[in-house]
Amino acid sequence: MRTVRVKITALALVGAFALAGCARPTDEALRVGDVSVGNTQVEQTAAPLAEAIGATAAGSAETAQVVAQIRQSVVQLTIFTEVASRYARERGVEPEEPDYQGVADSLQVDVNDPYARLRAEADAYRNALLADATGRTPTEDEIRGVYDHYVAVVTEGGGVPATFEQIRDELLNWPEYHQALALRDALSEAAERYGVFVHPRYQPVEYPLLQAGNQGQFTLVSLPFGPPGTGAVRPAE
DSSP states (O other): OHHHHHHHOOOOOOOOOOOOSOOOSSSEEEEETTEEEEHHHHHHHHHHHHHHTTOOTTSOHHHHHHHHHHHHHHHHHHHHHHHHHHHHHHHTOOOOOOOHHHHHHHHTSOTTOHHHHHHHHHHHHHHHHHHHOOOOOOOHHHHHHHHHHHHHHHHHTTOOOOOHHHHHHHHHTOHHHHHHHHHHHHHHHHHHHHOEEEOGGGOSOEEEEEEESTTSOEEEEEEEOSOOOSOTTSOOO
């Protein structure tokens, strides 16, 4: 089974939450309880990274899309970090010091880059809460969903996928997958309790809690934050 594990394992955090609240005319990009973040703050966090990689919203369609994706990622990471930090306090979980330098190096930006620091903090909370979670057994529907997505990714890349039975056995014996499922359940409930709003401009928002592949291109467990929307490419209202 080790060859299958190589195909389908590799931890990365990503996640998202069930969002409460409706769209409304506001400069508010997101809100978690009494914490509100405006579009200007999102832009201030996203702009240095966009500049570092040579992307501008006023550039080509491709670079404008990249900028939009960075903004959406800022919203995703901010919501996750705020919800995760509150939930961690409830659980008495203390995350390790964020790996600011490691994340900055991976993005090829300065260690003080605001996006890199935000992502490092999100990673620290994800890792701590994942380790604290008591795993649960996946349902057959969840296993089938992972397998179908796995087949699509492998086939698109020109590979030959493992059988359903192989992947099912792998998932049933993978503790981190069980923990990610339990954490998704817990954070979804927590986000609903805290009250979360995200502007339609940035929807849909999902944070991946568990990914696989060398580049994290295959998401096994993600936490959705809200209903499908037009995405971050939508102009600010």
